[in-house]
Amino acid sequence: MKQSVTVNQPAEAKWLRVIRxxxxxxNIKKPTFNLSSFLKKVGIPLVSIAVFIGIWHLxxxxxxxxxINFRIEKTLTDQGESAAAALKACFASNESTCQTxxxxxxxxxxSSILTLIADHYVIKQDKEAFAxxxxxxxxxxxxxxxxxxxxxxxxxxxxxxITSLKTVFAGFLLAFFIAVPIGIVIGLSDKLRNAFxxxxxxxxxxxxxxxxxxxxxxxxxxLIGTSTxxxxxxxxxxxxxxxxxxxxxxxAVGVSTVDKDYINVAKVLKLGPLxxxxxxxxxxxxxxxxxxLRITLSVAWMVLIAIELLAQSPGLxxxxxxxxxxxxxxxxSKIIVAMFVxxxxxxxxxxxxxxxxxxxxxxxxxxx
Amino acid sequence: MAYLELKNIYKTYGEGENTTEVLSDIxxxxxxxxxVAIVGFTGSGKTTLVNLINGLLEPTSGEVLxxxxxxxxxxxxxxxxxxxxxxLPWLSVEQNVLMAVKEAFPKRGKAVWKRKAAHYxxxxxxxxxxxxxxxxxxxxxRQRVAVARALAMKPDMIIMDEPLGALDALxxxxxxxxxxxxxxxxxxxxxxxxxxxxxxxxxxDRIIPLRPGPNATLGPEFKIDFERPRDKTDLxxxxxxxxxxxxxxxxxxxxxxxxxxxxxxxYVLPDLMPKSFVRV
Numbered sequence: 001m002k003q004s005v006t007v008n009q010p011a012e013a014k015w016l017r018v019i020r021x022x023x024x025x026x027n028i029k030k031p032t033f034n035l036s037s038f039l040k041k042v043g044i045p046l047v048s049i050a051v052f053i054g055i056w057h058l059x060x061x062x063x064x065x066x067x068i069n070f071r072i073e074k075t076l077t078d079q080g081e082s083a084a085a086a087l088k089a090c091f092a093s094n095e096s097t098c099q100t101x102x103x104x105x106x107x108x109x110x111s112s113i114l115t116l117i118a119d120h121y122v123i124k125q126d127k128e129a130f131a132x133x134x135x136x137x138x139x140x141x142x143x144x145x146x147x148x149x150x151x152x153x154x155x156x157x158x159x160x161x162i163t164s165l166k167t168v169f170a171g172f173l174l175a176f177f178i179a180v181p182i183g184i185v186i187g188l189s190d191k192l193r194n195a196f197x198x199x200x201x202x203x204x205x206x207x208x209x210x211x212x213x214x215x216x217x218x219x220x221x222x223l224i225g226t227s228t229x230x231x232x233x234x235x236x237x238x239x240x241x242x243x244x245x246x247x248x249x250x251x252a253v254g255v256s257t258v259d260k261d262y263i264n265v266a267k268v269l270k271l272g273p274l275x276x277x278x279x280x281x282x283x284x285x286x287x288x289x290x291x292x293l294r295i296t297l298s299v300a301w302m303v304l305i306a307i308e309l310l311a312q313s314p315g316l317x318x319x320x321x322x323x324x325x326x327x328x329x330x331x332x333s334k335i336i337v338a339m340f341v342x343x344x345x346x347x348x349x350x351x352x353x354x355x356x357x358x359x360x361x362x363x364x365x366x367x368x
Numbered sequence: 369m370a371y372l373e374l375k376n377i378y379k380t381y382g383e384g385e386n387t388t389e390v391l392s393d394i395x396x397x398x399x400x401x402x403x404v405a406i407v408g409f410t411g412s413g414k415t416t417l418v419n420l421i422n423g424l425l426e427p428t429s430g431e432v433l434x435x436x437x438x439x440x441x442x443x444x445x446x447x448x449x450x451x452x453x454x455x456l457p458w459l460s461v462e463q464n465v466l467m468a469v470k471e472a473f474p475k476r477g478k479a480v481w482k483r484k485a486a487h488y489x490x491x492x493x494x495x496x497x498x499x500x501x502x503x504x505x506x507x508x509x510r511q512r513v514a515v516a517r518a519l520a521m522k523p524d525m526i527i528m529d530e531p532l533g534a535l536d537a538l539x540x541x542x543x544x545x546x547x548x549x550x551x552x553x554x555x556x557x558x559x560x561x562x563x564x565x566x567x568x569x570x571x572x573d574r575i576i577p578l579r580p581g582p583n584a585t586l587g588p589e590f591k592i593d594f595e596r597p598r599d600k601t602d603l604x605x606x607x608x609x610x611x612x613x614x615x616x617x618x619x620x621x622x623x624x625x626x627x628x629x630x631x632x633x634x635y636v637l638p639d640l641m642p643k644s645f646v647r648v
Contacts, residue, residue: 261454269471283458362457
């Protein structure tokens with residue numbers, strides 16, 4: 001009994017230590033309320049947000065007025081005074097047939113957010129109803145070895161965001177599994193680095209659109225005759241290939257520039273080649289690798305929009321493009337909503353990676 | 369037979385016209401259990417000499433014999449304490465020492481490794497900091513971890529490359545005593561490279577000055593045969609200590625002067641007059 005206690009203790013201490021270091025790294029402190037610093041940290045951003053929305057509102061109003069004036073004047077010269085008066089009244093009554101097609105005002109965007117959320121619940125109910133209705137049929141089909149009937153209706157905005165996130169994570173993982181191993185191998189060997197250098201230098205600056213086309217050519221042929229979701233596969237592969245270069249280069253640089261002191265330590269301790277890589281070279285290049293991964297994730301999120309648009313993958317990119325093409329009254333404000341959602345998610349992803357990066361990084365002077 | 373022997377060692381860096389000979393004609397032999405200090409100016413090739421002995425570098429010509437056998441590459445028989453502590457910053461004190469323990473006792477289990485690591489960490493008085501990362505330690509504590517790591521490899525000989533160079537005077541004195549204590553316990557052979565003559569006299573049995581490079585070579589040795597354990601205050605009043613110290617410093621200074629006078633080339637300046645832009 002006594003022995004088991006002594007055996008368990010160090011494990012628990014280590015576990016606690018990990019949590020403690022996590023919290024010190026993330027820097028969570030007990031909140032202490034201080035009015036002036038509270039005003040500085042919360043008040044100033046709130047004021048700047050209000051100013052931003054105000055300027056946006058005024059700008060949107062000015063643009064709207066300019067379009068209305070132009071259209072009334074044009075009607076006046078083309079169709080006469082009565083038609084112009086009718087149009088003016090129509091604009092004033094704010095009917096859905098008489099809407100401007102310009103930058104939407106903040107209130108329009110807000111109502112679009114509400115519409116999109118309400119829309120999500122409607123579609124969700126729709127889906128549930130569909131699932132209920134087809135449950136019996138699907139069970140039969142599955143028993144007969146056929147594929148079940150799936151919901152093919154319009155995706156809601158939340159579905160769209162989730163598709164985009166899935167694509168980005170799949171692409172990011174692909175980039176991770178390609179770039180990190182290759183980067184390590186290249187970083188370890190001068191010869192391989194020279195052999196791969198031209199390849200990296202040429203393909204790194206290639207635009208996402210071209211990557212998409214290349215992946216399209218290959219994947220389309222590979223997946224001929226299968227029922228796999230082509231657009232998803234193509235878009236995540238393109239995103240991964242576009243975004244992996246930062247990680248590849250950073251890993252190679254990190255591995256090839258490990259501090260000589262650490263290499264000397266490895267030599268004096270007589271570590272084997274594998275141990276040298278895993279115990280000394282990789283840990284010491286982790287900070288650079290994670291810097292690369294952070295850039296990769298933000299690049300992936302940026303190119304995603306263009307690639308989804310081209311690949312017709314039902315994510316945010318396609319959403320923005322379709323809204324633009326469709327030209328309904330609230331299309332413009334939905335595009336702005338998508339813009340904010342893209343921005344906020346991008347920011348959160350970057351913050352997430354920054355936290356991890358801070359956890360693994362160390363200062364070179366710390367060991368010396 | 370000498371424990372460690374350097375025979376006619378030459379070391380050059382670079383190739384062709386850019387060759388610089390850093391060390392030339394180094395001959396040294398150290399007996400088992402001896403504490404030898406090599407004293408030299410900064411940049412005189414001390415670190416190169418250390419790296420030749422511990423196997424990180426190969427001599428251009430000449431050979432390093434360890435226990436009568438030519439030494440090839442690094443080995444845990446020759447433990448090194450580096451000038452900068454070279455701890456791995458992502459590992460805790462214990463993990464840093466464990467790396468060395470695993471090397472010295474590869475076949476033992478985890479429990480043995482942990483016990484040994486704890487033993488060496490206790491030896492340098494760092495048990496309370498066993499789970500700390502190097503960045504949480506002071507310079508002196510870091511160097512003690514480096515000492516523990518070097519000792520944990522169970523070296524037959526311990527090579528110290530200016531181990532206390534970056535520390536303040538008080539910590540320095542403390543660590544000197546600790547190293548002497550540990551050395552005194554099992555009388556391992558030790559080689560100390562330093563730029564501090566007093567440190568050399570306090571710690572070593574023999575002091576050998578390194579004439580500054582390029583073409584650095586070892587000068588005549590000075591025997592230090594004070595009783596151990598030595599006391600710093602007593603040493604200061606000891607006339608023999610003063611004499612030895614002055615002799616070593618004088619020797620080093622003389623080389624410095626010699627080198628300066630060697631470099632007094634005369635340059636012939638071209639006979640030029642400043643051009644006048646004023647039209648006469």
